[in-house]
Amino acid sequence: MINNKARNTQSALQRVRDRKGSLGFMILPVVLLAGLGTGCATQTQASAMAAGAEVTSGPPPLAPLGPPPIPLDNKQSPEKIELGKLLFFDVRLGGDASTGCSTCHEPTQGWAWAEDFSRGYPGTVHWRNSQTIINSAYYPRLFWAGSSSSLENQARAAARGGVAGNGENDIMEARLALIPEYVTRFRDVFGTEWPLIRDAWRAISAYERTLVQRDTPLDKYLQGDKSALTEQQVRGKKLYEGKAGCIQCHNGAMATDFSYYNIGVPPNRRWEEDGLAQVTFRFEQYAKGQTEEGYRKAKSDWGFYYRTKNKWDRGKFRTPSLRYTMYTAPYMHNGVFYTMEEVVDFYNRGGLDEEGRTTPFPENKSKFIRPLGLTGEEKEDLIAFIEAFSGEEILVSPPELPNYAPLFTKQELMEAKK
Amino acid sequence: MGVQLSTRRGLLAVALGAVLAAPVVIAADIGPLPALKYDKAKAELGKRLFFDVRLSGDAAIACSTCHDPANGFSSPTALSKGYPGNGHFRNAPSVINAGHKKVWLHDGRIGTSLNDVTREMITEDYIMNMDMRIMQERLKQDPVYVKMFKDAGYGEPSNGKVRKAIPEYLMSLTSKNVPFDKGTMSAEAKRGMKLFTGKAGCVQCHNGPLFTDQKAHNTGVPENFDVFLNPMNHQAFLAFAMFQGIENYMNLKRDPGYYNVTTDKADMGKFITPSLRELKYTAPYMHNGMLETLDDVVAFYNNGGGEDSNKSSLLKPLGLSKSERGDLVAFLLSLSGDPLTGAEYVWQEPYPEEYEAIANWRKVRN
Numbered sequence: 191m192i193n194n195k196a197r198n199t200q201s202a203l204q205r206v207r208d209r210k211g212s213l214g215f216m217i218l219p220v221v222l223l224a225g226l227g228t229g230c231a232t233q234t235q236a237s238a239m240a241a242g243a244e245v246t247s248g249p250p251p252l253a254p255l256g257p258p259p260i261p262l263d264n265k266q267s268p269e270k271i272e273l274g275k276l277l278f279f280d281v282r283l284g285g286d287a288s289t290g291c292s293t294c295h296e297p298t299q300g301w302a303w304a305e306d307f308s309r310g311y312p313g314t315v316h317w318r319n320s321q322t323i324i325n326s327a328y329y330p331r332l333f334w335a336g337s338s339s340s341l342e343n344q345a346r347a348a349a350r351g352g353v354a355g356n357g358e359n360d361i362m363e364a365r366l367a368l369i370p371e372y373v374t375r376f377r378d379v380f381g382t383e384w385p386l387i388r389d390a391w392r393a394i395s396a397y398e399r400t401l402v403q404r405d406t407p408l409d410k411y412l413q414g415d416k417s418a419l420t421e422q423q424v425r426g427k428k429l430y431e432g433k434a435g436c437i438q439c440h441n442g443a444m445a446t447d448f449s450y451y452n453i454g455v456p457p458n459r460r461w462e463e464d465g466l467a468q469v470t471f472r473f474e475q476y477a478k479g480q481t482e483e484g485y486r487k488a489k490s491d492w493g494f495y496y497r498t499k500n501k502w503d504r505g506k507f508r509t510p511s512l513r514y515t516m517y518t519a520p521y522m523h524n525g526v527f528y529t530m531e532e533v534v535d536f537y538n539r540g541g542l543d544e545e546g547r548t549t550p551f552p553e554n555k556s557k558f559i560r561p562l563g564l565t566g567e568e569k570e571d572l573i574a575f576i577e578a579f580s581g582e583e584i585l586v587s588p589p590e591l592p593n594y595a596p597l598f599t600k601q602e603l604m605e606a607k608k
Numbered sequence: 609m610g611v612q613l614s615t616r617r618g619l620l621a622v623a624l625g626a627v628l629a630a631p632v633v634i635a636a637d638i639g640p641l642p643a644l645k646y647d648k649a650k651a652e653l654g655k656r657l658f659f660d661v662r663l664s665g666d667a668a669i670a671c672s673t674c675h676d677p678a679n680g681f682s683s684p685t686a687l688s689k690g691y692p693g694n695g696h697f698r699n700a701p702s703v704i705n706a707g708h709k710k711v712w713l714h715d716g717r718i719g720t721s722l723n724d725v726t727r728e729m730i731t732e733d734y735i736m737n738m739d740m741r742i743m744q745e746r747l748k749q750d751p752v753y754v755k756m757f758k759d760a761g762y763g764e765p766s767n768g769k770v771r772k773a774i775p776e777y778l779m780s781l782t783s784k785n786v787p788f789d790k791g792t793m794s795a796e797a798k799r800g801m802k803l804f805t806g807k808a809g810c811v812q813c814h815n816g817p818l819f820t821d822q823k824a825h826n827t828g829v830p831e832n833f834d835v836f837l838n839p840m841n842h843q844a845f846l847a848f849a850m851f852q853g854i855e856n857y858m859n860l861k862r863d864p865g866y867y868n869v870t871t872d873k874a875d876m877g878k879f880i881t882p883s884l885r886e887l888k889y890t891a892p893y894m895h896n897g898m899l900e901t902l903d904d905v906v907a908f909y910n911n912g913g914g915e916d917s918n919k920s921s922l923l924k925p926l927g928l929s930k931s932e933r934g935d936l937v938a939f940l941l942s943l944s945g946d947p948l949t950g951a952e953y954v955w956q957e958p959y960p961e962e963y964e965a966i967a968n969w970r971k972v973r974n
Binding site: 282285286287288311312313314352353356357358360361363364365367368384461462463464465466468469470471472473475476477485486487488489594595596597598600602603606607608 | 662664665666667668691692693694733734737739741742745746748749828831833836837838839840842843844846847850851858861862877915916917918962963964965966969970973974
């Protein structure tokens with residue numbers, strides 16, 4: 191929203207980094223309105239779906255995953271994808287050239303980070319669990335609370351966020367310009383004389399659109415290969431679609447309705463014990479546009495509320511896909527559950543953890559979340575079925591990255607007129 | 609004097625020098641520097657902040673990393689360090705006596721207050737790259753700061769108060785026990801002072817108790833090619849130029865200096881006249897550290913400055929003899945006081961290694 195490069199109108203004396211210098215609670219009416227708009231739409235969508243689920247035809251069935259949608263203004267090409275891969279693994283696309291996309295989306299950790307809270311930019315810790323990149327191409331909105339509307343915007347936000355990449359556009363663009371191989375590759379792919387940072391996000395997005403998995407046992411089963419699931423998994427599928435009710439939200443080809451619910455996930459205890467996590471917690475209240483009072487009293491992640499500012503959206507998060515979850519523990523927006531057993535026990539208790547903790551906003555909890563009465567065997571069947579959402583682990587070795595080189599020769603510098 | 613003037617070049621120099629020396633009409637207004645008023649508790653807080661790496665984005669560098677007390681609060685290398693991951697394209701000037709100035713940074717792009725300079729240092733991506741909202745929360749997490757902010761009358765730690773406390777500390781960094789101020793200069797230095805205000809013409813620009821007119825001049829200091837040959841430095845330069853909106857920045861092969869502020873081509877390569885106090889500690893010299901010693905600086909001026917199509921007409925070869933050059937250096941050194949390296953100026957207690965958790969977190973207000 192804020193153009194850090196706002197150059198023309200301001201005098202040199204006034205040019206300061208607005209984002210980094212600003213401190214104040216955002217009560218911008220524009221933001222509020224935009225938020226409300228989205229909120230209403232989603233609310234209606236959600237209730238329509240709820241009504242549908244309970245009264246008429248039922249939620250969309252699970253389905254094999256098709257190819258990911260490709261935006262018209264960012265078509266795929268092999269050269270773009272290759273460039274995007276380099277950039278995804280290049281830590282120079284971050285503040286101190288130590289933290290790139292792959293740092294927190296580590297292929298050997300499910301293209302995510304295997305701790306409850308993601309690691310942060312050096313000197314920080316994140317406040318949410320790192321999400322997998324695999325299949326992120328299918329989400330209409332990105333992040334746990336859906337705050338980003340495309341992979342392109344998401345990459346930009348990730349590289350710049352204070353506890354993520356903490357990089358500013360100008361220095362990142364300057365770095366790209368000093369890496370000759372990038373200059374050539376950007377020119378070939380985007381036709382610009384010098385690399386533009388927004389094209390870096392486009393190339394990364396193109397690469398991310400190749401990180402999809404469409405050949406899981408479930409995909410094969412749904413395409414007619416009845417041997418792709420074990421008997422136990424078939425029993426689990428029945429529970430999923432029936433008694434356990436998972437299908438009400440985790441439905442369709444991505445096993446998500448892309449809607450927002452409060453399912454009762456309790457706050458992460460780490461905020462009570464870990465000073466560094468407390469620092470980030472308070473920062474995020476600012477960054478997410480809390481009111482002064484909200485900043486003072488928040489003790490958990492209010493999720494979808496930050497976008498809509500509606501009380502009833504507190505503690506709601508986007509239904510995540512269940513694909514590839516075999517590799518992405520821990521689970522939930524704050525990583526409170528380390529195993530699928532814990533997740534299923536949580537649902538079975540009706541959205542309570544083993545100590546009986548739940549969301550601080552129980553009034554917002556989805557009516558779909560209630561004690562399920564699953565037996566031990568049924569829980570095992572369900573877990574076995576959830577494994578069918580994951581195929582082989584997707585591993586790639588990090589590419590060799592191109593080096594910096596000086597832009598001018600000494601001769602050219604000596605000849606420059608003074 | 610005649611002894612040294614055996615070469616043709618020397619003779620010429622003296623002739624020009626004489627021409628120059630004669631019409632110098634600028635009245636020397638040099639004299640002792642008054643101390644600045646500051647609040648002890650606020651300055652003490654500012655001191656702790658100045659040396660605290662938690663004020664940078666990745667908690668790796670402090671103000672003092674570049675403004676090194678052992679080097680008169682300036683950078684000992686020609687080009688300053690930068691934020692980790694990049695270098696820098698200028699020398700970090702001493703912050704001693706910065707509280708006396710009206711314009712800051714080599715190109716003079718800040719003319720408002722030290723509060724604004726502090727913000728620039730903290731938030732600029734190639735300097736400390738700090739999101740001040742994170743900084744504020746880090747400080748609120750340190751009980752020592754919570755108490756110090758309160759004791760200083762600032763209430764709870766905040767970004768705005770950091771930008772007040774650090775300038776307060778900078779006010780405490782002024783020249784102490786300077787021979788020139790105390791009138792205890794050596795005979796050599798006294799002779800140098802005559803040259804400074806007379807034949808050498810230095811006072812035309814280095815005037816007033818700070819020995820600067822705080823205006824921009826082009827002295828023709830050569831470019832430091834390391835800015836452009838080392839991609840680490842060059843990327844900081846490019847980021848700066850992009851952010852400042854300097855056109856055609858990819859092709860720039862020189863530091864535009866004051867041109868950045870006025871966008872008037874005539875200001876290309878001009879830099880703000882620096883103070884001449886505390887030079888004893890602050891080598892190397894000039895905006896890009898191109899001159900290593902004061903002897904080099906005086907030799908530079910003796911040659912009439914460097915080469916630049918835009919060079920100030922006030923600079924002409926001076927024809928100073930070797931002993932005159934020595935006198936001038938002695939005078940420059942007499943403008944330096946005690947080193948500000950003791951506990952009064954340098955924070956010496958350790959900082960906590962971790963952020964202590966706030967107890968009873970669920971119950972207390974954030």
